[in-house]
Amino acid sequence: MVLNNIENLLERYDNAETTLQEEAQLRAYFSSDNVAPHLEHYKPLFVYFTNTQQEAFTKDVPLNTKKKTRLYQWISVAAVAVIMLGIMIPQAFGPSEQEKEEALLAYNKAMDALSLISIGMNEGKEQLNTLSLVSDNFENGRQGASRLNEFNKAKSRIFKNN
Secondary structure (H helix, E strand, O other), rough: OOOHHHHHHOOOOOOOOHHHHHHHHHHHHHHOOOOHHHHHHHHHHHHHHHHHHHOOOOOOOOOOOOOOHHHHHHHHHHHHHHHHHHHHHHHHOOOOOHHHHHHHHHHHHHHHHHHHHHHHEEEEEEEOOOOHHHHHHHHHHHHHHHHHHHHHHHHHHHHHHO
């Protein structure tokens, strides 16, 4: 009966469902000398837990009573101040309406100039496509001529005309 109880407790222990009292029962069982042979492999685990419970930290912990400067807090305050100034200054001292209109006019002129350049580039691209087509046709003609040359060599070998 005791062995069945220990096996049930072990199963619950493996599933992390035991209480502290049940774990104390397991430690007491595995600390004794009459442990069932098929449960011997659990014994080092529970003996280790029993031994480590008795360990204690005995060194003195030094306490620093000096007041430390809170540099990180001041850095965060400074960062927030810089961000706020970065947002507020451009709005307060930003460009006037006349400067905005001039900038928009310059932008539109630049876009028109770039559009003209784009049109010219596209026309040049079309001309390059035409040149590419001519080059491909020339290459096909050259290959045909080399085949004709090979044919002439073969014909001269057959008829032995030099």
